[in-house]
Amino acid sequence: MSEVNEKKEKKGLFARLKEGMSKTRESITHAIDTLAGVYKELDDDFYDELEMILISADVGVATTEKIIDKLKEEVRARREGNPENVKGILKEIVADMMQAEPFNPQSPTVVLVVGVNGVGKTTTIGKLGCYYKEQGKNVILAAADTFRAAATEQLTIWAQRAGVPIVAHGEGADPAAVVFDAVASAKAKKADLLIIDTAGRLHNKTHLMEELKKIRRVIDRDFPEATVRVFMVLDGTTGQNGVSQARVFRDAVDVDGIILTKLDGTAKGGVVISIQEELKLPVYFIGVGEQKEDLQVFDPKDYAEAIF
Amino acid sequence: MAFEGLTDKLQAAFSKLSGRGKLTEKDVKEAMREVRMALLEADVNFLVVKDFIKKVTDRAVGEQVFDTLNAGQTVVKIVREEMTAMMGGTHSRIEFTGNPPTVIMLIGLQGAGKTTLAGKLAGMLLKQGKKPMLVAADVYRPAAIKQLQIVGSQVNVPVFEMGQDKPVSIVRAAKKEAIRTLHDVMIVDTAGRLQIDDTLMTELEDIKAELNPQEILLVVDAMTGQEAVNVAKTFDERLNLTGVVLSKLDGDTRGGAALSIRAVTGKPIKFASIGEKLDQIEPFHPDRMASRILGMGDVLTLIDKAVEAVDEKKAVELEQKLRKNQFTLEDFLEQFQQVRKMGGMADMLSMLPGGNKIASEVDEDEVNKSMGKTEAIIRSMTPKERRNPGILNASRKRRIAAGSGTTVQQVNQLLKQFEQSQQMMKQFTKMGKGGKFGRKFPFKF
Ligand SMILES: Nc1nc2c(ncn2[C@@H]2O[C@H](COP(=O)(O)OP(=O)(O)OP(=O)(O)O)[C@@H](O)[C@H]2O)c(=O)[nH]1
Numbered sequence: 127m128s129e130v131n132e133k134k135e136k137k138g139l140f141a142r143l144k145e146g147m148s149k150t151r152e153s154i155t156h157a158i159d160t161l162a163g164v165y166k167e168l169d170d171d172f173y174d175e176l177e178m179i180l181i182s183a184d185v186g187v188a189t190t191e192k193i194i195d196k197l198k199e200e201v202r203a204r205r206e207g208n209p210e211n212v213k214g215i216l217k218e219i220v221a222d223m224m225q226a227e228p229f230n231p232q233s234p235t236v237v238l239v240v241g242v243n244g245v246g247k248t249t250t251i252g253k254l255g256c257y258y259k260e261q262g263k264n265v266i267l268a269a270a271d272t273f274r275a276a277a278t279e280q281l282t283i284w285a286q287r288a289g290v291p292i293v294a295h296g297e298g299a300d301p302a303a304v305v306f307d308a309v310a311s312a313k314a315k316k317a318d319l320l321i322i323d324t325a326g327r328l329h330n331k332t333h334l335m336e337e338l339k340k341i342r343r344v345i346d347r348d349f350p351e352a353t354v355r356v357f358m359v360l361d362g363t364t365g366q367n368g369v370s371q372a373r374v375f376r377d378a379v380d381v382d383g384i385i386l387t388k389l390d391g392t393a394k395g396g397v398v399i400s401i402q403e404e405l406k407l408p409v410y411f412i413g414v415g416e417q418k419e420d421l422q423v424f425d426p427k428d429y430a431e432a433i434f
Numbered sequence: 435m436a437f438e439g440l441t442d443k444l445q446a447a448f449s450k451l452s453g454r455g456k457l458t459e460k461d462v463k464e465a466m467r468e469v470r471m472a473l474l475e476a477d478v479n480f481l482v483v484k485d486f487i488k489k490v491t492d493r494a495v496g497e498q499v500f501d502t503l504n505a506g507q508t509v510v511k512i513v514r515e516e517m518t519a520m521m522g523g524t525h526s527r528i529e530f531t532g533n534p535p536t537v538i539m540l541i542g543l544q545g546a547g548k549t550t551l552a553g554k555l556a557g558m559l560l561k562q563g564k565k566p567m568l569v570a571a572d573v574y575r576p577a578a579i580k581q582l583q584i585v586g587s588q589v590n591v592p593v594f595e596m597g598q599d600k601p602v603s604i605v606r607a608a609k610k611e612a613i614r615t616l617h618d619v620m621i622v623d624t625a626g627r628l629q630i631d632d633t634l635m636t637e638l639e640d641i642k643a644e645l646n647p648q649e650i651l652l653v654v655d656a657m658t659g660q661e662a663v664n665v666a667k668t669f670d671e672r673l674n675l676t677g678v679v680l681s682k683l684d685g686d687t688r689g690g691a692a693l694s695i696r697a698v699t700g701k702p703i704k705f706a707s708i709g710e711k712l713d714q715i716e717p718f719h720p721d722r723m724a725s726r727i728l729g730m731g732d733v734l735t736l737i738d739k740a741v742e743a744v745d746e747k748k749a750v751e752l753e754q755k756l757r758k759n760q761f762t763l764e765d766f767l768e769q770f771q772q773v774r775k776m777g778g779m780a781d782m783l784s785m786l787p788g789g790n791k792i793a794s795e796v797d798e799d800e801v802n803k804s805m806g807k808t809e810a811i812i813r814s815m816t817p818k819e820r821r822n823p824g825i826l827n828a829s830r831k832r833r834i835a836a837g838s839g840t841t842v843q844q845v846n847q848l849l850k851q852f853e854q855s856q857q858m859m860k861q862f863t864k865m866g867k868g869g870k871f872g873r874k875f876p877f878k879f
């Protein structure tokens with residue numbers, strides 16, 4: 127398997143991010159540059175076009191209007207008249223909106239990973255496991271997706287790649303019981319970091335959200351000395367439904383932040399700007415591929431730079 | 435909820451248009467601004483929205499407003515009709531070859547839901563009397579083969595696999611095996627891939643060349659945003675899709691991607707995947723999807739009911755009577771029955787944007803009871819009395835009250851109401867052509 131998986135040559139992290147997002151960047155930068163060339167002054171048409179560029183990045187209508195309003199304000203305040211310079215201001219605004227505190231897990235920390243089906247939870251956990259293991263942390267993975275076929279096997283392969291232990295019960299088991307055991311194991315092994323994979327679930331399924339709450343209760347009750355961080359994984363190709371996902375998961379299990387995946391595609395994941403605006407949930411990491419090194423700490427400036 | 439807010443906004447924009455016989459460009463433009471917002475919020479691609487708005491605007495401008503509906507509703511109707519047309523008909527069929535095995539290839543981005551869908555299709559075809567076989571051609575994602583094997587065993591369909599061999603070799607061997615073992619359908623689960631990954635897209639082309647599939651179905655997550663257009667377009671250009679399957683439609687997404695995909699590929703959406711259980715697959719309903727994207731299924735249902743319930747010819751007759759001041763209790767009764775046909779007052783109110791609030795304040799039983807009473811009273815009158823309520827003296831009123839299970843007081847109340855209505859009607863018709871009857875129910879209940 128590893129031969130096939132290693133088909134892509136290895137590259138540095140930053141190169142990967144840049145490469146991963148280059149298509150995105152090219153198209154948008156190109157669009158804005160063209161705009162700047164076409165428009166000699168900052169008129170309504172200019173802003174309308176800018177609006178369309180943001181909307182096409184899945185930023186959403188309401189947030190786009192907010193951004194454009196801010197932009198106009200800034201442009202007025204700075205007496206800016208040159209379309210060329212507007213791009214820089216736009217980047218600043220977006221980067222400002224996306225500021226977040228860095229995630230530095232103190233020992234012991236439990237990371238609970240949640241999200242709708244197929245967004246990249248298991249893969250991201252594999253990458254996180256590799257990342258923190260390489261930083262010298264004592265990491266344990268927990269396979270609390272006991273629902274999806276072969277989910278445990280999938281995470282087991284990732285645990286092997288990362289060289290970290292995994293706690294698993296197999297298909298059909300009670301996910302809360304897996305978590306219970308994982309917490310015990312993390313305590314016994316004095317783990318720095320316990321990362322829990324959960325089954326993908328659509329946020330409008332109440333009973334599945336209840337199951338998630340139960341998992342969270344087990345962690346809070348049995349591991350009070352640990353810091354708990356809940357990350358919602360969001361597929362970068364998701365549109366405005368991302369806001370609804372973030373809201374419901376936050377209300378259910380008190381999500382701390384977002385991990386935005388699949389940014390190696392053409393999608394921009396602009397809905398995270400709305401999520402940050404509306405729900406104050408920052409982005410912590412981004413996924414830019416399927417290999418273990420395809421994980422990046424989210425940097426608002428890079429993100430803004432990469433999209434525009 | 436954002437959902438209701440949208441419906442309200444749309445209706446608010448449309449309500450400004452009411453009361454005119456024809457729609458002007460300005461009217462339509464105003465309403466279209468709201469439609470545009472709605473579509474963008476639903477994740478329809480912005481270029482598709484642009485085209486769509488143009489189409490609808492062209493059609494709506496100058497459109498004669500149907501008598502029984504206000505102008506806004508006419509616009510809504512056009513919007514839905516155009517959208518349903520764009521969505522295409524129902525195509526929930528699989529093309530089978532006379533020379534089995536029929537090959538179905540499932541392709542799409544990572545995490546779209548291909549493997550689960552493979553299981554669902556296999557189960558569905560098995561039930562239809564076919565003898566399907568699943569083929570594991572996702573050699574990249576960890577445990578993908580295992581996942582397909584489990585799914586296959588759950589639906590009692592065998593899975594062909596060759597581990598992490600080359601996908602093209604796998605499918606070649608699979609086809610031989612299918613022929614040998616007399617399986618008449620083979621469903622190939624491929625690895626998720628980005629449409630810009632040239633190596634992996636070429637791999638799909640190679641698989642296609644090897645198999646000559648009857649069906650190449652693109653599986654798309656219903657929650658996909660603006661990129662749905664680029665994804666679908668590239669997959670279609672490189673592989674010439676035969677259809678699309680929307681997955682995760684059991685979520686609360688409005689699913690505008692469906693419209694985007696239709697617009698750029700023109701390929702039919704064949705199935706909707708609506709849950710994690712393996713029997714949760716259904717034919718795709720273009721009309722329902724159109725309503726869902728607009729977030730206004732209820733308003734549209736109401737319009738349908740109005741069109742159904744109101745007999746246009748009768749409405750014209752009624753208008754004539756009104757003009758000649760011949761509106762009688764019989765007509766009054768008919769009006770009531772129309773409201774009834776539309777599901778009763780509370781039902782009707784609740785379907786209107788903002789009406790939910792009113793409906794929740796209105797005691798439905800009370801309203802229906804009072805409507806029922808009114809009907810009963812009129813029914814207890816002789817035709818002569820209905821046409822000429824002036825002849826109703828005390829003894830006639832007592833008879834009517836007894837016959838309808840009401841009181842004389844209630845009979846009087848109704849007569850007074852009717853008189854007021856007649857008064858209103860007179861003024862109404864005097865206002866001339868502006869006020870076409872039937873657009874509103876001029877009665878208070
Ligand atoms: N291109 C790309 N693919 C990704 C990325 N992250 C995950 N994937 C792929 O997306 C698919 C789904 O990923 P999973 O990790 O299985 O997703 P999940 O959320 O655990 O899925 P469920 O457990 O089934 O809900 C797999 O094919 C992954 O390889 C990413 O950043 N980029």
Ligand SMILES: [Mg+2]
Nearest residue numbers: 247248271277
């Ligand atoms: Mg998973």
